[in-house]
Amino acid sequence: MRRQDKLRSLLLILLILFLAANINGINSFLSVQTDRTVDFGHSIAVVPQAWNTTEELNLTNQSKTPHAITNEYVYIDHWDDWPEDHITSVSDGKFASMEDGGFEVLRMENKTMSGVPVSKEYFTNPSRDNNVTWSHVGVNYVFPKEDTNYAIQVHYFTSHDYNNTTFLKEVDDRIEDDMSNIHNNQYNGFFSGIRDIFNFITGSFNQK
Numbered sequence: 001m002r003r004q005d006k007l008r009s010l011l012l013i014l015l016i017l018f019l020a021a022n023i024n025g026i027n028s029f030l031s032v033q034t035d036r037t038v039d040f041g042h043s044i045a046v047v048p049q050a051w052n053t054t055e056e057l058n059l060t061n062q063s064k065t066p067h068a069i070t071n072e073y074v075y076i077d078h079w080d081d082w083p084e085d086h087i088t089s090v091s092d093g094k095f096a097s098m099e100d101g102g103f104e105v106l107r108m109e110n111k112t113m114s115g116v117p118v119s120k121e122y123f124t125n126p127s128r129d130n131n132v133t134w135s136h137v138g139v140n141y142v143f144p145k146e147d148t149n150y151a152i153q154v155h156y157f158t159s160h161d162y163n164n165t166t167f168l169k170e171v172d173d174r175i176e177d178d179m180s181n182i183h184n185n186q187y188n189g190f191f192s193g194i195r196d197i198f199n200f201i202t203g204s205f206n207q208k
Contacts, residue, residue: 035047038067038069041080041081042080042184042186043078043148043183044183045178048174051070062075074156074171075154075155076152076154077152078152078182079151079152080148080149082148082149083149084149085142087121087142091140095123101125103124103125104123104125106121106124108120108121108122113141113143113172113176116143116145118141119142119143120139120141120142121139122162123140134158134159136158136159137157138155138156139155139168140152145179146183147184148184148187150179154175
């Protein structure tokens with residue numbers, strides 16, 4: 001293959017990679033925003049149908065951030081600029097600091113949700129597992145998106161819910177929708193794409 005043909009092929013590949021990496025931003029630009037949203041940090045999330053913010057319901061004392069969302073059974077908190085893109089002892093330390101009464105990891109999973117690698121863990125706050133409260137289980141999701149790291153926590157539900165695969169799938173489906181609608185207001189798809197292309201090219205040369 002001639003050098004000119006190789007260059008054309010490389011440019012075509014880079015264009016496809018750029019469009020694939022920024023398809024969500026392109027769709028957002030072309031669509032009209034009619035959803036209710038909630039701001040957190042420098043990011044934005046959509047409030048689902050039949051859900052509310054804790055501010056609207058005067059339930060901020062039940063959430064861990066000022067602008068959580070709830071269906072009045074579970075609460076969903078969001079954080080951007082999370083210190084890592086997957087769960088290690090660093091994340092566990094931050095999550096544990098939010099729990100009065102203890103923090104114990106039940107199990108961890110790695111999966112892909114909304115096209116993004118997600119580190120996920122179920123946990124319990126033992127002090128909430130009593131004859132009065134019952135709801136003591138939560139689940140954390142940590143993932144990278146649009147040049148920042150995010151953490152989402154769903155809390156709290158019961159042991160019965162935790163052992164109900166249908167309930168857990170509904171939670172995952174809710175979070176997958178949530179992830180697809182989270183956007184970093186500081187994200188610039190063009191410059192991020194240029195950086196990815198530069199890293200791709202330099203990586204290709206380094207492999208030779």
